[in-house]
Every structure is written in structure tokens, then in C-alpha cells.
Amino acid sequence: MADQKFETPAFREYREIPALQPDSMVHLQPFVAKPDHNKPLDFPGELVDNWEQKAVEKLGELLEKNKALRVYLDSCVKCGACTDKCHYFLGTKDPKNMPVARQDLLRSLYRRHFTLAGKIAPGLVGARDMTKELLDDWYKYFHQCSQCRRCSVFCPYGIDTAEISMAARDIMDHIGLGQKYCNEIICKVHVIGNNLGLPQPALLDTLEGLEEDVLDETDVEVKYPLDQEGADVLLVTPSADFFAEPHVDGLIGYGKVFHQAGINWTISSYASEAANFGMFIGSYEQMHKISNRIRQAALDLGVKRIVFGECGHAWRVAYAFLNTLAGPWDFLDPKYPVPQHMLEVTNDLIKRGAITLDPEANDDKVVTFHDSCNVARATRMGDMPDGQFIIPREVIKASVNKFVDMDPQTIHEKTFCCGGGGGLLTDDLMELRVKGALPRMEALKDVVDNHGVTHLAAICAICKSQFTKVMPYYGFSMDMVISVHQLVGDALQLGAKE
Amino acid sequence: MSVFFAILFYVATIVLVVGLALRIKTYVATPTWLKIPVTPAPLTKSGVAFRLFREVAFFESLFKSNRWIWIFAVLFHAGLALVILRHVRYFQADVWLVIELAQPFGIYGGMAMVAGLLGLWARRVVQQRIRYISGVSDHLMLALLVLIGVSGLSMKFVAHTDIIQVKAFFLGLMRFNIQELPADPNLMVHLVSVAVLMMIFPFSKLLHVAGVFFAPSRAQVDDAREKRHLAPWAAFMDDNR
Structure with missing residues (x-):
């Protein structure tokens, strides 16, 4: 990249853990939200006058509301097990990107105000008052965490830095220091219904375009319905699926699957977004509001099932939170879990023989699969605990003859984040995104060199966008990234069913 | 004296x-805001109990993450457990048989405990990353x-x-x-x-x-689609939608 102001990290030959480079990322922070992005979300427009005190008060409130936060802030013994587990640390070498050091930015304030030791002897236990210096570190380093939960897998006490980052971002929002990228997007969802701000006519236009494309290509009239009352299935998919590459090919794939299985489905323009950025900013209220658009759409359209498209953090909110935030689902068909993942639907159809795939259609590809962090460590698919690893691979293997997994240390529950999750998929953080992708790129390089892998299949809108953007920095073509449902769509035998 | x-x-x-009782009371009383088990997670309560048992008895996650810390941690904690068993006799007029039998192991436990502690301490001094995160x-x-x-x-x-x-x-x-x-x-x-x-x-x-017993990431059952998990402070929002 000719115009870059930073160096793309070099592949580490022996995956050695880097020596610390203090403050190597202290220069990087995302754009601050403007009053226009904050006020509609009931956050103060800009940093309030008594923000030091307000921050402590908000922390106190969260401690009452969230057991995880309280237990995690108490439990850490500084054993160091997490220090080499974060992709951002491995890629940036900045010690404050070690999970425990990131947590300590919040823990130091907690200890000062909410523990006896921190009140009596702050110096002894690393307790600190809220200062501009500490707040600056918060804003920088809590926006260098993608809430991927990899550290929590390795922590002997299950401490999840994602919870701590969410709490810190929630506190910052409540003192008027929000992040522009997330807050601006949430505003769009409330007004228009999706992150990208695509209004209903634009969606309709896009979907009609897709129908024409598929008809041209396959001679089959596959429908991509919008706001169709009485449909059986409401598909909620990340709005990037409507136009971004390679996302849109995934959406084409969902449509083909529904068509071939004879399932009557629709997209809702009111709830045309699977991603829920309320989670990134740690706001239960925002998550609740955004989630209930889906409930409303399901009621308005009179659907029987809700199915989510390929998206990682979205599937976390959908799988783990949606029932809590927007349930109960007593008005939907009790035969199906609510919500279902598109991969669960496709996998069932394949297993039942309701659709037929010809993997030879993808014989020009050797495919590997990137486990999205939040799908892997915060959700499940199917009815067995490892379903989120098994089902995507089963579907890929039914669609492709040549499949190779990456290094076992980098897949399943140990998967590395793509580097762009958790509200960091913004150009103002490009340096972080490139550096954070290092561990995944190294694992990809191995299978490309040793197994001739040509495509990296993903099931998350953020992963897909992030990879297409950062892979060229590592010498890979952006065309290597592919949606799992593109593989399915290309292998699907349309119209062959009797 | x-x-x-x-x-x-x-x-x-x-x-x-x-x-400790007050602290545990606080942990019990504080609601979890959402379902946040780190997956793959058990689908049943007994599964969760077994997961926590493996964590407490074998330090399963630490084993996955760092073999040296695991070895020193096991030396210390297992050693301490034996030492505590040995010390029970100072609180019993009639000493139980199992405590009698544990006596010689208590000595080895004491040695293992100190060895483990010195190992952990050495890491804190020698290993750059752990030195960085260590406080007074x-x-x-x-x-x-x-x-x-x-x-x-x-x-x-x-x-x-x-x-x-x-x-x-x-x-x-x-x-x-x-x-x-x-x-x-x-x-x-x-x-x-x-x-x-x-x-x-x-x-x-x-x-x-x-x-370790109260971390929702480990102590929750993976049943989010089957059961709602409404925190008491969040319940009112259902009425405003």
C-alpha cells in the first residue's frame, strides 16, 4: 500500500510472542461522536462538566446491574495467562493491548472507589482516580478491543474482557464521550432501519436487481421478497448483504436455498439489519430498542419463523440475547428455535434431502473456513455444544470438494478475530485493523502455501468487509474472501427437484 | 502474649x-444482565457443575493457556490443600483417620507450595509481560x-x-x-x-x-433460545415496546 503511514507486521516464523513496545498504539483513536450522534441516543452531546464524578457514578450503577463486571473486576490475580492471547497485542506489541492491562484501565478506577484496599492504599493495589490521562487511555484502548472473547477462553476465572470493554464504552457514552462510528450507525437504525441507511425504495431496487441477475445467470425465477405480509420466514440479515462484495453473493445464496426448498420468505425494511451495534457500546437500552424492531416486524408481517443471515456479532445478539431482549416468541411457530441461523436451515435441508448440492460446481476452489469470534465463543448452532463449528463445515463440505482447516490453535474456540469486530470496522482505525489481522493472516498463509487454499469462507459481514480490506496488505487478493452461502448457491441444483 | x-x-x-460471606452475598444478589456463557458451553446445570469442577480441580483453562503457569499454580494450590489437611489436627481433640494419613503428605505439600510460589514469583520478575502487569x-x-x-x-x-x-x-x-x-x-x-x-x-x-464459581462466562447454562433471562432491572422495558 503506497499511502500507508504504518508498517504491515511481518509474518512471524515461529509464532514467537513479541517483546513489549510500550505506547506503540497510543497515537490511534477513533473519531469522537458529535452531539448529533449522541443526543438521539439519550447520551450527553459532549463531555459533561463533572465527568470524573459521573463516570464513577455510572460505574457504580453498572456494578449493581451486572454480576459479570463485579466478579471480573475482583477476580483477576494477574497470572499472565491472557497476556499473549489477544490478536491486537500480537499485532501491535502494545502492552495495553494485553487483556489484563486493558481490564486494569477500568479495574484501577474500580479499586479506587469501590474497594477497601484501593481507598486506603491506592498505590499498593494500582488504584487510580479518574483523570484526563486515564480517560484518554480508556478511549484509545477500549476501542482497540473487538469483544472477541478469546482471552476469556484462556482465563482461569473466565474473565471476559468484552464485558469490561462494553462497560467502559457505556460509561464513556454516559459522560458524553461516544465513538462516532457506532453512535452514528445506531442513529441510522432508529430512523431508517439499517446500519447503512438504505431506505425502503433502495432496498426494493436492489432486491429486484438481484432477481434479474439470478434469472440471467440460471434461467430460474428466484424471488427476493421485501415486506411481504404472510410470509413464513422473516430473514434478518446484515445490511452489507444488500450490496457489498462478497456479502451479496451470500444473500443470493439464501434466496436460492429458500426458493429450492419452497419456503415462503421475506425481508423487512423496518428491521433490515441483523447487526446490533448496541452491543458494541455496551448499552442494554440500545440493544433492546434495536432488537424490538425485529419483534415488531415479525408481528406486522405475521411470519412464523425468524432466520438470521451470516453475521457474527449479530448472531450473538440473536442467539444469546434476542429471546431476553425481544421475546417471548409465543406468536411464532414453536417447532423452530427462535431465531434460527441460515446455516441451521440450510444444513437441515441438506440432511433431509430437500435440496441437492453438486460440489463439483466449486471444483475450481480450495476452501478454508474462518470461525467468526462471536459465533465461536458466544453462540451455538444446532442442538449440540460444538454445533457452531460443525454445521458451517458440514455445509461447506456439502458444497465444495476441497476443504482444508487452518492450524488447530487458530480455529474453533481458539479462533482469532478478523481484526475488525466490536465496532472497530472504521477507516479511522485502519492501522489497528491491519495489525490485528496478523494472527489470522499467518494461519491463512500456512494453508495457502501448504495446501493451495484459494478461498477463505466467512459467515460474518464484518469479517468479510475487514478481510477484503486488509488482505491486500498481506499480499493476498481480496477476491479470496467468500460467503459460505455463495458456495451453497453455486453448488445448489436449482429446479432439479420433482 | x-x-x-x-x-x-x-x-x-x-x-x-x-x-467473605458479604462478598458472596453481593455476588449472589447481583443479576447478570444477559446470557453470556463462553461457548461451547454445557446445555444443562449438571454440565455446568462439571465444567466448574474441572476448572477448580484441574485448572482446565489455565492448562490450555500456559503450561508453566499451570505447573506452578498446581504445585502451589495442591500443596496448600495438603498443608491445610495436615493442619486440621490442631483443631481436633480426636484426630480423624484421614487427617492422620494425610500427615506425611502435608510436609511434601508444604515444600510443593513454596516451590510453586517461587516459580510464580520468578515468572513475575523474569517474564517481561507479567512484570508489566504486576503491582506492588x-x-x-x-x-x-x-x-x-x-x-x-x-x-x-x-x-x-x-x-x-x-x-x-x-x-x-x-x-x-x-x-x-x-x-x-x-x-x-x-x-x-x-x-x-x-x-x-x-x-x-x-x-x-x-x-471462580460466579463468573457468568463459565457458570451459565447455554439455553438462551429456550429460556428468557430477564434481569429484574430490565423487566420494565418490556412494557414500553
Whole structure:
């Protein structure tokens, strides 16, 4: 990249853990939200006058509301097990990107105000008052965490830095220091219904375009319905699926699957977004509001099932939170879990023989699969605990003859984040995104060199966008990234069913 | 002197028991805002119990993450467990058979405990990343535990104390009848440092002992699609939608 102001990290030959480079990322922070992005979300427009005190008060409130936060802030013994587990640390070498050091930015304030030791002897236990210096570190380093939960897998006490980052971002929002990228997007969802701000006519236009494309290509009239009352299935998919590459090919794939299985489905323009950025900013209220658009759409359209498209953090909110935030689902068909993942639907159809795939259609590809962090460590698919690893691979293997997994240390529950999750998929953080992708790129390089892998299949809108953007920095073509449902769509035998 | 130690241990015991009970009460009383088990997670309560058991008994996650820390941590904690078993006899007039049998292992436990602590401490000094995250209290905590271990072992290998009299003192304490305590310096150091440890327990990172059972990432059942998980403070939002 000719115009870059930073160096793309070099592949580490022996995956050695880097020596610390203090403050190597202290220069990087995302754009601050403007009053226009904050006020509609009931956050103060800009940093309030008594923000030091307000921050402590908000922390106190969260401690009452969230057991995880309280237990995690108490439990850490500084054993160091997490220090080499974060992709951002491995890629940036900045010690404050070690999970425990990131947590300590919040823990130091907690200890000062909410523990006896921190009140009596702050110096002894690393307790600190809220200062501009500490707040600056918060804003920088809590926006260098993608809430991927990899550290929590390795922590002997299950401490999840994602919870701590969410709490810190929630506190910052409540003192008027929000992040522009997330807050601006949430505003769009409330007004228009999706992150990208695509209004209903634009969606309709896009979907009609897709129908024409598929008809041209396959001679089959596959429908991509919008706001169709009485449909059986409401598909909620990340709005990037409507136009971004390679996302849109995934959406084409969902449509083909529904068509071939004879399932009557629709997209809702009111709830045309699977991603829920309320989670990134740690706001239960925002998550609740955004989630209930889906409930409303399901009621308005009179659907029987809700199915989510390929998206990682979205599937976390959908799988783990949606029932809590927007349930109960007593008005939907009790035969199906609510919500279902598109991969669960496709996998069932394949297993039942309701659709037929010809993997030879993808014989020009050797495919590997990137486990999205939040799908892997915060959700499940199917009815067995490892379903989120098994089902995507089963579907890929039914669609492709040549499949190779990456290094076992980098897949399943140990998967590395793509580097762009958790509200960091913004150009103002490009340096972080490139550096954070290092561990995944190294694992990809191995299978490309040793197994001739040509495509990296993903099931998350953020992963897909992030990879297409950062892979060229590592010498890979952006065309290597592919949606799992593109593989399915290309292998699907349309119209062959009797 | 004996009165001083008697008061010290009464106070230490109260601080430990009440402090820990209050902390656990807080943990129990605080709701979890959402379903956040780290997956793959068990689908049943008994599965979760087994997951926590593996975590507490074998340090499963630590084993996955760092073999050296795991070895030292197991040496220390398993050693400490044996040492505690050995010490039970000072609180029993009639000693149980299992405690009798554990006596010789308690000595090895004491050695393993100190070895593990020194290993953990060495990592804290030598390993750059862990040095960076270590605070003063982290070093002091190790110093205190090593002091307890070494002063204890010294009574076995260097200068014996009148252990019969020590036992009489503690049995007396349990019956509110203060007995004479031998005035040996290593015993004094041992007892004072143990009492200090008991008193800082509920206010320090030693709370990990309780925290490990309450971390929602490990202690929750993976059943989010089957059961709603409404925190009491969030329930009102259902009415406003």
C-alpha cells in the first residue's frame, strides 16, 4: 500500500510472542461522536462538566446491574495467562493491548472507589482516580478491543474482557464521550432501519436487481421478497448483504436455498439489519430498542419463523440475547428455535434431502473456513455444544470438494478475530485493523502455501468487509474472501427437484 | 502474649468469615444482565457443575493457556490443600483417620507450595509481560505466602516448637479458653502472617477463590433460545415496546 503511514507486521516464523513496545498504539483513536450522534441516543452531546464524578457514578450503577463486571473486576490475580492471547497485542506489541492491562484501565478506577484496599492504599493495589490521562487511555484502548472473547477462553476465572470493554464504552457514552462510528450507525437504525441507511425504495431496487441477475445467470425465477405480509420466514440479515462484495453473493445464496426448498420468505425494511451495534457500546437500552424492531416486524408481517443471515456479532445478539431482549416468541411457530441461523436451515435441508448440492460446481476452489469470534465463543448452532463449528463445515463440505482447516490453535474456540469486530470496522482505525489481522493472516498463509487454499469462507459481514480490506496488505487478493452461502448457491441444483 | 494472639485470631476469623460471606452475598444478589456463557458451553446445570469442577480441580483453562503457569499454580494450590489437611489436627481433640494419613503428605505439600510460589514469583520478575502487569500488592502477596510456607517448614526442619502446646492453644480458642502459646519466633511469624492473610482475604485478589464459581462466562447454562433471562432491572422495558 503506497499511502500507508504504518508498517504491515511481518509474518512471524515461529509464532514467537513479541517483546513489549510500550505506547506503540497510543497515537490511534477513533473519531469522537458529535452531539448529533449522541443526543438521539439519550447520551450527553459532549463531555459533561463533572465527568470524573459521573463516570464513577455510572460505574457504580453498572456494578449493581451486572454480576459479570463485579466478579471480573475482583477476580483477576494477574497470572499472565491472557497476556499473549489477544490478536491486537500480537499485532501491535502494545502492552495495553494485553487483556489484563486493558481490564486494569477500568479495574484501577474500580479499586479506587469501590474497594477497601484501593481507598486506603491506592498505590499498593494500582488504584487510580479518574483523570484526563486515564480517560484518554480508556478511549484509545477500549476501542482497540473487538469483544472477541478469546482471552476469556484462556482465563482461569473466565474473565471476559468484552464485558469490561462494553462497560467502559457505556460509561464513556454516559459522560458524553461516544465513538462516532457506532453512535452514528445506531442513529441510522432508529430512523431508517439499517446500519447503512438504505431506505425502503433502495432496498426494493436492489432486491429486484438481484432477481434479474439470478434469472440471467440460471434461467430460474428466484424471488427476493421485501415486506411481504404472510410470509413464513422473516430473514434478518446484515445490511452489507444488500450490496457489498462478497456479502451479496451470500444473500443470493439464501434466496436460492429458500426458493429450492419452497419456503415462503421475506425481508423487512423496518428491521433490515441483523447487526446490533448496541452491543458494541455496551448499552442494554440500545440493544433492546434495536432488537424490538425485529419483534415488531415479525408481528406486522405475521411470519412464523425468524432466520438470521451470516453475521457474527449479530448472531450473538440473536442467539444469546434476542429471546431476553425481544421475546417471548409465543406468536411464532414453536417447532423452530427462535431465531434460527441460515446455516441451521440450510444444513437441515441438506440432511433431509430437500435440496441437492453438486460440489463439483466449486471444483475450481480450495476452501478454508474462518470461525467468526462471536459465533465461536458466544453462540451455538444446532442442538449440540460444538454445533457452531460443525454445521458451517458440514455445509461447506456439502458444497465444495476441497476443504482444508487452518492450524488447530487458530480455529474453533481458539479462533482469532478478523481484526475488525466490536465496532472497530472504521477507516479511522485502519492501522489497528491491519495489525490485528496478523494472527489470522499467518494461519491463512500456512494453508495457502501448504495446501493451495484459494478461498477463505466467512459467515460474518464484518469479517468479510475487514478481510477484503486488509488482505491486500498481506499480499493476498481480496477476491479470496467468500460467503459460505455463495458456495451453497453455486453448488445448489436449482429446479432439479420433482 | 497469648491473649494478643487469641484476639488476633478471633478478629481474623471474623473478618474472613463475615467479609467473605458479604462478598458472596453481593455476588449472589447481583443479576447478570444477559446470557453470556463462553461457548461451547454445557446445555444443562449438571454440565455446568462439571465444567466448574474441572476448572477448580484441574485448572482446565489455565492448562490450555500456559503450561508453566499451570505447573506452578498446581504445585502451589495442591500443596496448600495438603498443608491445610495436615493442619486440621490442631483443631481436633480426636484426630480423624484421614487427617492422620494425610500427615506425611502435608510436609511434601508444604515444600510443593513454596516451590510453586517461587516459580510464580520468578515468572513475575523474569517474564517481561507479567512484570508489566504486576503491582506492588502482587509481589507482597507472594512474599506473605512464602513467609507462611517457610516459617511453617522451619518448625519441621530447623527449630521445632512445642506443637502439643500449640494444639492446646487452638483447641482452647475454640472453647473460649485461652491457653499458653510457645514463645518461639518462627511460630510467631507463622501465626501473624496467617492472620494477616485471613484478614486481607475478602479485600484482595484472593477473592478469585469465590469469583471462580460466579463468573457468568463459565457458570451459565447455554439455553438462551429456550429460556428468557430477564434481569429484574430490565423487566420494565418490556412494557414500553
